[in-house]
Amino acid sequence: MSCLPCHRGDPLPDGRLETSRHQTIYLAIFHPVENVRLQVNGQDLLELGYQSGPRFKKIFDLLLERKLAGDLRSKKEEIAFLLSSSPPTVEEGRS
Numbered sequence: 001m002s003c004l005p006c007h008r009g010d011p012l013p014d015g016r017l018e019t020s021r022h023q024t025i026y027l028a029i030f031h032p033v034e035n036v037r038l039q040v041n042g043q044d045l046l047e048l049g050y051q052s053g054p055r056f057k058k059i060f061d062l063l064l065e066r067k068l069a070g071d072l073r074s075k076k077e078e079i080a081f082l083l084s085s086s087p088p089t090v091e092e093g094r095s
Contacts, residue, residue: 024069038063039075040082048079049088059086 040063042056050059063082066072072081 021065024065036064036067038067038078040078044075044079048083051088051091062086 038060042052045056045059046052050056059082062085063072063078066081067078072078
């Protein structure tokens with residue numbers, strides 16, 4: 001049985017429990033975590049080929065959501081997840 005009605009408690013292949021987006025939001029609101037910070041910063045995004053702009057906020061929000069869910073534990077994992085889920089566009093790569 002789970003603390004949230006929507007959580008089935010199904011284990012993922014690596015042993016972690018499956019979490020949904022609204023579970024992550026629920027936990028962030030009702031079980032605040034102190035000192036959770038991304039290790040990737042704006043300079044890292046520029047070096048990876050992203051153009052600065054409104055997309056940076058979306059990228060940081062996505063990374064923070066996954067970090068709060070416990071999926072990202074290191075800078076290397078943050079970068080790998082970012083490049084696989086939201087790579088720089090062709091236009092960004094040319095800048």
